[in-house]
Amino acid sequence: MRHNKLISIAVASTLFAMPWPARAQTAAAVGLEITPSQTELNLAGRTYETTLTLFNHDPATYKVDFSLQALGHDLDGAPEYLPSTDVSRAFSLSTTGFTLSQGQQKQVTLKGAIPAGERSIYFGVIATYSRADQQAGSSVETRTRLGSEFLLRGPKPWAEHLQITDVGVLPGVGRSATLYAIVKNVGNVHVRPTGTVTVSKNGLVIARLPFALNAAHKPGAVIPGFSRRLTAPWTPPSDLTGTFTVTATTQRPGASASKTVSFSNGKALAPDAKIDNLSVQNSNGVTVDTQITNKGTGPLAGAKLTLVATQDGRFERDRTVLPLVSLAPGASVDKMWTPRSLPDGAYQITATLEQGGAVLDQRVAGIRLGAAPTSRARGPLLWIAAALLALVLAVVLWFLFFRRRDDDRQQPAGSRA
Amino acid sequence: MRLRAAVVVAVVCLAMMNTPAVLAVSMAGPTGVTVSGWSLSSSGTNTISGGTLTVSALLSSYTVTVQADKSNMSEYASGAYVSSGKTLGAALHVITARTGGSGVSCNGAGQNATVGTSATTVASGPGGLLCSDIYSVTLSQTTAISDSALLPGHVYHIILTYTLSGGL
Numbered sequence: 001m002r003h004n005k006l007i008s009i010a011v012a013s014t015l016f017a018m019p020w021p022a023r024a025q026t027a028a029a030v031g032l033e034i035t036p037s038q039t040e041l042n043l044a045g046r047t048y049e050t051t052l053t054l055f056n057h058d059p060a061t062y063k064v065d066f067s068l069q070a071l072g073h074d075l076d077g078a079p080e081y082l083p084s085t086d087v088s089r090a091f092s093l094s095t096t097g098f099t100l101s102q103g104q105q106k107q108v109t110l111k112g113a114i115p116a117g118e119r120s121i122y123f124g125v126i127a128t129y130s131r132a133d134q135q136a137g138s139s140v141e142t143r144t145r146l147g148s149e150f151l152l153r154g155p156k157p158w159a160e161h162l163q164i165t166d167v168g169v170l171p172g173v174g175r176s177a178t179l180y181a182i183v184k185n186v187g188n189v190h191v192r193p194t195g196t197v198t199v200s201k202n203g204l205v206i207a208r209l210p211f212a213l214n215a216a217h218k219p220g221a222v223i224p225g226f227s228r229r230l231t232a233p234w235t236p237p238s239d240l241t242g243t244f245t246v247t248a249t250t251q252r253p254g255a256s257a258s259k260t261v262s263f264s265n266g267k268a269l270a271p272d273a274k275i276d277n278l279s280v281q282n283s284n285g286v287t288v289d290t291q292i293t294n295k296g297t298g299p300l301a302g303a304k305l306t307l308v309a310t311q312d313g314r315f316e317r318d319r320t321v322l323p324l325v326s327l328a329p330g331a332s333v334d335k336m337w338t339p340r341s342l343p344d345g346a347y348q349i350t351a352t353l354e355q356g357g358a359v360l361d362q363r364v365a366g367i368r369l370g371a372a373p374t375s376r377a378r379g380p381l382l383w384i385a386a387a388l389l390a391l392v393l394a395v396v397l398w399f400l401f402f403r404r405r406d407d408d409r410q411q412p413a414g415s416r417a
Numbered sequence: 418m419r420l421r422a423a424v425v426v427a428v429v430c431l432a433m434m435n436t437p438a439v440l441a442v443s444m445a446g447p448t449g450v451t452v453s454g455w456s457l458s459s460s461g462t463n464t465i466s467g468g469t470l471t472v473s474a475l476l477s478s479y480t481v482t483v484q485a486d487k488s489n490m491s492e493y494a495s496g497a498y499v500s501s502g503k504t505l506g507a508a509l510h511v512i513t514a515r516t517g518g519s520g521v522s523c524n525g526a527g528q529n530a531t532v533g534t535s536a537t538t539v540a541s542g543p544g545g546l547l548c549s550d551i552y553s554v555t556l557s558q559t560t561a562i563s564d565s566a567l568l569p570g571h572v573y574h575i576i577l578t579y580t581l582s583g584g585l
Binding site for chain 2: 030031032033034035036037039055057058073074076077078079080081128138139140141142143144145146149214221223276277278279280281290291349363364365366367
């Protein structure tokens, strides 16, 4: 019996102390697998450590290289990995890479802390992999990466604040439309807002719809400093004509905004344009290229494209506003910008397309100028520390169980209740 | 004795709960797919297969993005880009279409992505248990008469990077 308890204590202590990977080999897994793919935690302190596991399900041998990048997202919530000096300084990986043959799995340990003065950190561990025998193609080469996202909130107090920067309606195919609110996280931790959007006229509500959840059936995340479009699909009545008020209201955190929109026989009369691509390159100075397409049924007039260069997502270094005089339906236009000379560092270039106060699209691109700061890979110290922690926990638990029993035995029988 | 056993079980359960959330994503292809000697016509739309892409996501939605090392295909010779070389006027498009997969509700969707150096979504889906989505990948490059023909041994070149992530 005493041995059973000792084993239980040892197992519990080890489970607490060791950075065990989540063994979640995907049932239908293919190619290269990473787990966990997303970690969202509220930490009691600032430090954090975990282990990621990579499985190779393919017959090929893969060479895997790891890197850390800041995590952001575009207006539709697609993850964006951006170079960041802050993340490289705050977190490190136990290895920079390894090879994985068929059926093999290996771990990489992530360790670090939310920087002092910050309440959260958002980054991705990027596993770039290629076949060991991969040849370079003369026309097109292909590379592949797996991203493991980390959304870590530190100790409170948090500032959970949203700003609704635009509300409106996007015309769809036929009479279909998408009601939307563009929310910007102006707090210091990520939020997953819920909310509703209403269409009304003279106080009479015609439609009230909840904002759609993301594909994982939870509200989409909005990372500090980034904007996201919350949407609600709607089919207006076929006779809907005139001007109406669209009001968006969010909860957790709360915010509200309204705007007037127009419909004609159930068809939303609103511009629809997209930033098709955004490219940032450094060749004798930074150049930004972007292409914009008018996806609407009418000409796009009076729109403007704002390009902002921000160092580490915090310090604005340069910006420009490029007017778009007029763009016919279906037409595209290329815009180019050369920011002034930027000092070495990690930069985000944010492109925002607007017309008359309506945000039509937004994209973010990243670029690093100069050499990246080196991130130290850690050796076996992690495992020694974990073993010591397990030993300490085992001793504490031993005291709790066995010392208590010894004390019980030493007490005179008559003193027991 | 029962109380102690319960405490031990509770401690073990708490320890197991302490492990990270069990989310996983995996991707097969188009790793290593290379396109060599892509003969582009002087004007019009040129398409070629970019391979297949298979995605599996456990308990998580997913997004696959594509980004390039250059904004447009650029002149390349002897294993390197030509300094101040020529570039095509139009951006490359990566078009994915779901061609199969497993699972009942695995309805991932492909997209037509205009390639740039920033990430553009090329496929996304809800994921789920025993779920996989298979996509065909087509590369489409429009050329115009204003695009320059290159010297023998020189080609227009680009590096595409596909990234799979869980949905935010």
